[in-house]
Amino acid sequence: MANLTESTNIDPFMERRRRDQAEARKRLSEEERRKAEEKERKKAEVRARLEEAARAKKGKKGFMTPERKRKLRTLLRKNAAEAVKREQERRAAERREMLSKRCGQPKNLDGMNADAMKKVCQEYHDRISKLEYNKYDLEYDVRQKDYLINELQVQVSDMRGKFLKPALKKVSKYDAKLEKMAKVAAKADQDFRQNLKRVQSTKFTVDDDKDTKDQPDWAKKGGHKLEVEEAEADE
Template identity: 30%
Template sequence: MADEDQTGARKMTHQRKMMLKSLMLNKAREDLKRETEQKAEEKKAALAKRIEPIGDIRSMSSQDLMDLCRELHAKIDQVDETRFDIEVRVKKNDQDIEDLNQKIFDLRGKFKRPPLRRVRMSADQMLRALLGSKHKVSMDLRSNLKSVKKGDAKKDDAEVKDWRDNVEAKAGMGGKMAMFEGAKE
């Protein structure tokens, strides 16, 4: 019997697969429709249980209308307070769940990696993001280099003579006088 089930499952035709698939989809649609109708009925029943009929507003006096408004405002305030309390409890429970999940990951030794996305960023943009408005440095390295003219290099060679000539010229009293006169100019 088991062999027949396996061979029968293998020999299922394309038409039969499509028919079964469509039947399953129809059944799922019906279940969803029935579920939504059931939820709508439950909602109506819950609202009917909570909501009291107001009555005929046209026949009420102004004092009765003012009392009705006060009652409605008090009920609205009470509902808002309970809603706020429930929101706070839900947020606290969500935080507790997140903390417990993190403890589970820590105990297992597996760390949850946050989803990262690739960002294309130039070096200037990266420095600006890290340093903020303090970033004034440009990453253009060639602009930061000292420019040297070819004519200046020849002057440097002409100025640099043999150091011994300089020492002999400045030696003695004549050399000190020459230094003094050179400083004047």
């Protein structure tokens, strides 16, 4: 009886322990299964994103077909031509407006008498004189600004340690030809003997060191003086 009661007392404890272990194993297996499912889900999401990116890249690569490129170039040329045409029209309108503002509207000279025509001519003369004065002032301002810009560029180059090369004056090829012809003429005016070739041969040279005994009396040095002295002695 004692053994039976002891076994009955131990069985509930062991049973509870087995149940706890079974539940722990079940929870562990569920946790592992959940982690595995989460891992597989993430892998599937990454795989889906990569496949979608690959499909988008493949579709983008084949988007610009030769036909579409040709149409796009045609549209761009057309838009550029229209833009250039609009710009030309705008500049022409500005030019007409500026000319009408500066020159005024043309005068109707039909049926005008001499005094009215003189008045119109005087008006145009005054306007032309004023424009000439303004033109001179503007040209002077432009020259001053160009000079100032050049000076500032030189100063900036000096500060950076770089030196600008001065603009060389272009010489006409005709000037170079005339200069060459002048040099040739100057050489021709020089002594022509300077341009003669020197000859090293002694064939035609006179030897002054040769003995003068074999020479005739008239060729000897002082021969004429001896003849004069002999004639005076005979007298």
